[in-house]
Amino acid sequence: MRDNAIKEKNVKIPLYVTVYETISQWLKEGKYKPGEKLPGENILSEQLNVSRGTLRQAMLLLQEDGFIVNQQGRGNIVLSNQNLSRSGMEKIGNPIVDFCLQPVDRVETTVGFQPATQKHQEVLKLRPSSIVAVINITYYSGQTAVGFAMVYMPYEILDDSSVDLENPDTVYEFYIRLLATGGLYSDTKLRLGNARERLANILSIPEGEPFLILEEELYTEYDTPILSQKLFFTPEQHELYIKRKNDRAIKGAKDKQA
Amino acid sequence: MRDNAIKEKNVKIPLYVTVYETISQWLKEGKYKPGEKLPGENILSEQLNVSRGTLRQAMLLLQEDGFIVNQQGRGNIVLSNQNLSRSGMEKIGNPIVDFCLQPVDRVETTVGFQPATQKHQEVLKLRPSSIVAVINITYYSGQTAVGFAMVYMPYEILDDSSVDLENPDTVYEFYIRLLATGGLYSDTKLRLGNARERLANILSIPEGEPFLILEEELYTEYDTPILSQKLFFTPEQHELYIKRKNDRAIKGAKDKQA
DNA sequence: TCGTATTTGTACGTATGTATT
DNA sequence: AAATACATACGTACAAATACG
Numbered sequence: 001m002r003d004n005a006i007k008e009k010n011v012k013i014p015l016y017v018t019v020y021e022t023i024s025q026w027l028k029e030g031k032y033k034p035g036e037k038l039p040g041e042n043i044l045s046e047q048l049n050v051s052r053g054t055l056r057q058a059m060l061l062l063q064e065d066g067f068i069v070n071q072q073g074r075g076n077i078v079l080s081n082q083n084l085s086r087s088g089m090e091k092i093g094n095p096i097v098d099f100c101l102q103p104v105d106r107v108e109t110t111v112g113f114q115p116a117t118q119k120h121q122e123v124l125k126l127r128p129s130s131i132v133a134v135i136n137i138t139y140y141s142g143q144t145a146v147g148f149a150m151v152y153m154p155y156e157i158l159d160d161s162s163v164d165l166e167n168p169d170t171v172y173e174f175y176i177r178l179l180a181t182g183g184l185y186s187d188t189k190l191r192l193g194n195a196r197e198r199l200a201n202i203l204s205i206p207e208g209e210p211f212l213i214l215e216e217e218l219y220t221e222y223d224t225p226i227l228s229q230k231l232f233f234t235p236e237q238h239e240l241y242i243k244r245k246n247d248r249a250i251k252g253a254k255d256k257q258a
Numbered sequence: 259m260r261d262n263a264i265k266e267k268n269v270k271i272p273l274y275v276t277v278y279e280t281i282s283q284w285l286k287e288g289k290y291k292p293g294e295k296l297p298g299e300n301i302l303s304e305q306l307n308v309s310r311g312t313l314r315q316a317m318l319l320l321q322e323d324g325f326i327v328n329q330q331g332r333g334n335i336v337l338s339n340q341n342l343s344r345s346g347m348e349k350i351g352n353p354i355v356d357f358c359l360q361p362v363d364r365v366e367t368t369v370g371f372q373p374a375t376q377k378h379q380e381v382l383k384l385r386p387s388s389i390v391a392v393i394n395i396t397y398y399s400g401q402t403a404v405g406f407a408m409v410y411m412p413y414e415i416l417d418d419s420s421v422d423l424e425n426p427d428t429v430y431e432f433y434i435r436l437l438a439t440g441g442l443y444s445d446t447k448l449r450l451g452n453a454r455e456r457l458a459n460i461l462s463i464p465e466g467e468p469f470l471i472l473e474e475e476l477y478t479e480y481d482t483p484i485l486s487q488k489l490f491f492t493p494e495q496h497e498l499y500i501k502r503k504n505d506r507a508i509k510g511a512k513d514k515q516a
Numbered sequence: 517t518c519g520t521a522t523t524t525g526t527a528c529g530t531a532t533g534t535a536t537t
Numbered sequence: 538a539a540a541t542a543c544a545t546a547c548g549t550a551c552a553a554a555t556a557c558g
Contacts, residue, residue, distance in 0.1 A: 014546090015546070040524085042522095050547090054546060056524090073522075185503040186503070188346070189500075191496070222337075242500070245350065245442070272527090298541075298543085299543065300542080311527070524553085527552100529549085531545100532546085533543105533545070533546095
C-alpha cells in the first residue's frame with residue numbers, strides 16, 4: 001500500500017485517510033459486525049502495510065465517526081451505531097429545510113444592500129463605511145410558507161466570490177454552499193417568539209401565534225465573522241434533532257474544567 | 259520534563275496532557291496574545307523537553323478547545339475565542355436549569371418503579387420482565403414552576419450505584435451526576451407542544467399555551483442505553499444556546515460524504 | 517487468585533513532503 | 538529561490554489495562 005500511495009496520480013490523499021476509507025468500507029460491507037472486535041492494531045497495520053501510527057490515525061477518524069470504540073487492553077470494537085441518521089442541529093446547516101416535516105420545494109430570495117448599522121459593525125467586525133448584503137429568503141412547502149430567513153453578510157464576501165448579485169438564485173446557491181463549508185462554527189440562540197404583523201403575513205399564521213426564532217452568527221475557524229442571520233419557522237411543521245455529546249474524559253487528567 | 263514525568267508521584271498523567279495544561283496556562287496568562295503565533299513546534303518541543311510528536315498531541319487538544327488554530331506553513335495561531343461562553347445544547351446537561359433566564363432554586367423529585375412497557379423495552383434495550391425507575395422532577399424559580407422532567411432509567415443502573423432509592427434527593431443528585439459523566443451521547447428531539455390539563459397545572463400556565471418539549475435517549479460510548487427522558491419547559495423563561503460546528507474538511511480527502 | 521499474554525496508550529527519534537512566507 | 542513551519546509516515550520501546558489460563 002505504501003507503494004500505491006506513491007504511484008497514486010498526484011492527488012495527495014494522506015495514507016491514513018486511505019486506510020480510514022478502506023476500513024470503513026469493510027464495516028459497511030459487514031466484514032466485521034457490530035459487537036465484534038477488529039484485529040489487533042499490529043496485525044491490521046501489517047496487513048495493510050502501514051505503520052501502526054498511521055493505522056491509529058485512521059482509527060481516530062473511525063472513532064470520531066462513531067464506527068468504533070477502543071479500549072486499552074481490549075481492542076477496537078465495532079459499534080452498531082452505523083450512525084446513518086441524518087445529522088442534527090449540532091452541525092451547521094439549514095434548519096428550516098433540514099428539519100421541516102414537509103418537503104420544502106420552493107424558495108423566494110431577495111437581495112439588497114445597506115450601510116452597516118451599529119450592530120452589524122459589532123457583530124460582523126466591520127468598519128462604519130462598510131456595506132452589508134441583506135438576503136431575505138422565504139421557504140415554501142407547496143403553497144404554505146414554512147420559514148423565513150434574514151441573512152446579513154459583509155458585501156466583500158459576496159464580491160470576492162464572483163456571485164452574480166443581480167440574480168437572487170445564485171446568491172441563494174452561494175449561501176447554501178457557504179453553510180456546507182468545512183471548519184465553520186456558530187453561536188446560536190433559539191427561542192420562541194410571537195408573530196407580529198409582518199411575519200404573520202409572510203408565514204401566513206394568525207397574529208400572536210408562536211413561532212421559533214433562531215439567531216446566530218457564523219465564524220470561520222480563524223474567528224472571522226462571515227454571516228449573521230435570523231431564522232423564523234413554524235413550530236407545527238418542524239422538529240429539531242440534536243446529537244448531544246459529552247467530552248470524553250481525558251484519561252489520566254484530573255480536571256478539565258480549568 | 260521527561261524525568262519529571264517519571265518521578266511524578268504515581269498519578270500517571272500523560273505527558274501530552276501536562277504539556278497541554280502548561281500551554282493553555284500560558285495563553286490564559288497572556289504570554290501569547292490572540293492573533294499572535296506560538297513559537298514553532300520544533301522550538302516549543304525543545305523548550306519543553308518533549309518530542310515533537312508529544313507536543314503535537316497537546317496541540318490537538320488545544321485546537322479542540324478552541325485555543326488555537328494551525329495551518330501548514332504558517333504556524334499555530336492563538337484565537338481570541340478564549341471560549342469562555344458557557345457550553346450550549348451540543349453538550350449533555352440539564353437544559354431546564356442551564357438555559358433558564360431565572361435562577362432555578364428548588365426542585366421537587368418523586369421516584370417510582372414500574373414494569374418496562376413495550377416502548378421502554380425497545381428504547382432501553384430491556385427484557386420484558388425488567389423494572390424501570392420513573393423519576394419526575396419539577397423545577398421552580400421562586401414560586402413558579404419553570405420546567406418538568408420525566409426520566410426513565412433501568413432499575414439496575416440505580417441499583418448498581420448504591421443510591422438510596424427511598425430518598426428522592428439522592429436520586430436527583432445521582433441523575434445530575436450521570437448527566438455530567440464523560441463519554442455519553444444522546445439522540446435528542448425538540449419540538450413545541452400545547453399544554454393539556456396535567457402539565458398546564460404543573461407549570462401553572464393556561465391550558466392550550468405552547469411550551470417546549472425535549473425528548474431524548476442517552477447512551478454510553480458503547481451504545482448502551484442508560485436513560486430516556488422527556489423534558490417540558492416554559493418558552494418565556496428559556497433561551498437555548500447551541501454551538502454549531504462543521505466538520506473540518508479532512509485535508510486531501512475528496513469526499514467524506516460516503 | 518495470580519501470573520502471563522494480548523492489546524491499546526504513550527513517547528521517543530528520524531526522515532521527508534507540502535504550504536506559506 | 539530559499540527558509541520556515543506544519544503534515545505525514547516510518548520505526549522502536551515500554552507502560553498500562555484487560556483477558557485468560
